[in-house]
Amino acid sequence: MRLPNTDTLLVNQDGPVLHITLNRPDSRNAMSLAMVNELMALFEAVKDNRDIRAIVLRGAGGHFCAGGDIKDMAGARQQAAAGDSDAYVALNRRFGEMITAANQQPQVVITVLEGAVLGGGFGLACISDVAIASRDATFGLPETGLGVIPAQIAPFVVQRIGLTQARRLALTGLRFKGEEAQRLGIVHEVVDSSELDNALAQTLATVRRCAPNANRVTKQLVLKVGHEPMDSLLDQAARDFADAVNGEEGQEGTMAFVQKRPASWNQ
Known part of the structure; x- marks a missing residue:
């Protein structure tokens, strides 16, 4: 599989896991438009790849992501001054398109959070299927303190917590650490910084025990909750269940259970 070239991301595939590292450490991995576009290209490139079962997002240099890139804001200001009235709209909405794509990605999305987890970084944490955080990571929505709003992030924060x-965090710009993030339901596991890699390895081991297609269909199902009538949702879920039972994974999973052995996908 050929992946898109990237300048702001480090990308490494390790078997069924795609590791994506935000790589702008000099700016605490502030999310530039280039980074947003590169993330979208990667998500699109692997979306239908059944061999990739998990995507791990983390940051280089001890930080996850400190929010949006101020330089992009300055560029949009120049465009607006030159007569492009939609410059700010387009810039902001592009991030929303990326975080929506990340939220809907069929693979299991895992975030490894340390250092700054602010603004856009906070948003990515809120769409991840599994979020692992360092105890001393710093979370927050600083936008209102800067005179702007968490426009594309706030809806995902509301869905998460x-x-x-969400109102309290967005309207106060409160900063808090990993254990409070876990209490609020933003992250699932909090460990010391030195244990992040071990915690990630354990999570990936649990993902490998789950059938790839069953995970894809299950994620699609849970993302529809609240967006479709319950009866029609359950009707479709019953059809998906029947397909799973009769499919290769269902047959292999049942046989593995009976024979007391790992299923073929547990690798």
């Missing part, structure tokens, strides 16, 4: 807590 509920309206009450």
Whole structure:
């Protein structure tokens, strides 16, 4: 499989796992438009690849992501001054397109969070299927303190932790650490920085025990909750269940259970 070339990301495929590292350490991996576009290209390139079962997002240099790139804001300001009234809209909406793609990615998306997890980085944490954080990571939505709004991020924060807590975080710009992020439901596991790699390895081992297509269909199902009528959703879920039982994975999973051995996909 040929992956897109990237300048702001380090990309490495390790068997069924695609590791993507945000690689702008001098700016604490602030998310530039170039980075947004490169992430979107990668997500699109692997979307239908059944051999890739998990995507790991992390940051270089001890930080995950400190938010949006101020230089892009300055560039949009120049475009607006030159008569492009939609420059800010296009810039902001592009990030929303990327985070939507990440949210809907068929693979299991895992974030490894340390250092700054702010703004756009906070948004990526909120769409991940599994979020592992360092105890001393710093989370927050600083936008309102800068006179702007978390426009593309806020809806995903509400989905992640509920309206009450999302309002508090967005309207105060509160900064907090990993254990509070876990209490709020933003992250699933909090460890010391030295244990991040071990925690990731354990999570990837659990993902490998799950059948690849069953995971894809299950993720699609849970993402539809609240967006489709329950009866039609359950009707489709029953059809998907029947397909799974009669499919190769269902047959292999049942046989592996009976024979007390790992399933063929557990590798």
